[in-house]
Amino acid sequence: MTKDIKNLVIARLKVIPDNLKLSIGGGEYSKDELIKHVEQGDEIGKKIIEIEMSYLRSLKEGVLYEK
Numbered sequence: 776m777t778k779d780i781k782n783l784v785i786a787r788l789k790v791i792p793d794n795l796k797l798s799i800g801g802g803e804y805s806k807d808e809l810i811k812h813v814e815q816g817d818e819i820g821k822k823i824i825e826i827e828m829s830y831l832r833s834l835k836e837g838v839l840y841e842k
Contacts, residue, residue, distance in 0.1 A: 784813050784827045799823065 788810050796803045799822055804812070812820035 780824060780828065781813060781816075784824050785810055787827060788813065788823075799826075 788806060791806050793806055796805060797809060798804075799819055802819070804819070809819075809823055813823055814820070
């Protein structure tokens with residue numbers, strides 16, 4: 776994973792509402808906790824990056840649009 780991808784995911788996380796919680800791997804995480812995990816590059820951070828990149832690829836390919 777490149778630094779650019781990490782920075783992209785962190786930038787996307789920064790714009791979500793502060794009160795949003797996300798459940799990943801049986802745990803619930805705040806926006807700040809998600810950002811910290813991505814910065815650290817731990818397992819949760821890697822999963823967040825994987826989810827975000829999958830979403831962005833789907834958007835690019837038009838998978839999320841109704842045809």
